[in-house]
Amino acid sequence: MANPEVNLLFHQPIADHSFSADRNVLAVTRDNSVELYERQGHGFVLKDELKGHDKVVTSVDIAPKSGKIVTCSQDRNALVWEPSPTGWRPTLVLLRINRAATFVRWSPSEAKFAVGSGARVISVCYFEEENDWWVSKHLKKPIRSTILSLDWHPNSVLLAAGSADAHARVFSAFIKGVDQKPEPSPWGERLPFNTVCGEFLNNSGGWVHDVAFSPSGNALAFTAHDSSVTIVYPSGPDQPPQAIMSVSTHQLPFTTLTWITEEEIVAAGHDCEPFRFRGSIDQGWSSVGALDSSKSRSSSIARESSARDLFKQMDLKGKTVHSATADDIQLKTIHQNTITAIRPYAGDAAQGGVKQISSSGVDGRIVIFPIGGARPTFTH
């Protein structure tokens, strides 16, 4: 298996990152701006800086087809950046929120994007040709707290949201005149704007860090602060779901997750390395271990070296106290701090599976992990 590609961009946290469709341009958030990097050989070179927000940028997304970049920030604004002969030109979007914007994602159709915020609303934004500006409609009920994550269904109508009130919800974000009437799905048939198609909570009810629709859109996964990953299979409108499967893990909580295939998920977070989950509605879901296989797993058990071990090391191997502590400064994982976002990098989850994922962390690193042996091993 190929080794992960590690890029240390700077020594500041990266809240979110996004690659262009050809994977040559990388956008990362850094304080109040977004930096655009271009791939050169094995590394990335800083090409441009998008300055327009006056508070911390919380999320960034590059539309794969149009190449437009959308950013949102704690200054309560979202900006859409379009290339022009004089550089990137920002357009302000009227979000009408009174708290920080926390998360932004383009819909697969790229005609809309959704912005989550601390104002307990999701702003669904679309472009109005007549007035030549971006307007927003609010998804409001029944959100009780800050929206921490969003994910679009492949049909660009349904929107999943993870919230600090411990619920993962599925809404309809249907905009008349922008969207085509969607095909019926297990989430529902008639879907006017702000239809709540599902509201889910797991047993211990930690706040929901991230949500994601499966490649087919027929299942929803979310990860909460109780170190769990929960997968929901809906059965139909106004009916309880077919199955809700929750995997409680031994790890620290996961902050981000992505589907690799219809039967495999990768999640990462405070343990600084990605973990893999496999399962299906018939087999149930379970954790199948870490993705970051380059390090020796046994070391994590001996991570907390006691004073006795320390003296033993000095006695047997002549290690000084100084060199012994130097080993402790570095984590055994590639990322040296919490992973904030993972995204598919190569391959398509709907067709043959994701082959590589990219991750960004609080340590300022962008890592591209290969997904080896992504095929589920159990028989059908």
Added chain:
Amino acid sequence: MAANQNWRLIDVDALDPELQYPAELLSPPFDPVPLSTVQQLSQQCRGLLQRGENAEALRIALQNVPYGADDAGKDLHCTTIVEILGSIKQSEMSTTLNTIYSSSEAGSELLDTLMKYLYKGMAKKDAPQVGSGGASGGMSVLLSWHEKVVEIAGLGSIVRVMTDRRTV
């Protein structure tokens, strides 16, 4: 507003008429459990302890958590569990936990519950009297249990104590 007021402590949400936190959002509803039920359970566990079935006593106590009980009931159940924990020898801790962990699908959840009681036990001002060392002895028993639970159920079990709204 006074100039010396700490504006970071102002509850801005209190000024928002639209903001409402329904009670069930903060603590999920449970059927009330009368104190007598908790007392019965406590006696059942004591009976098991006298017959030497300590592991079984622990499992039963962890399976029947009175989430709906009042404070007195919850405190009594905590005392029961701490008593059971104190009666299990240090050398048998890991085997007991492993049996509970692998006994059923919900084994990991039982250890999460145990973790809640370990923290509750440690949080009590009048530390429970277990073992021979009095108050401090009780604390060290809980600490060694804590270590063993983390070995088996991982750091996730500690995080779940903090996030879980089903408080004990």
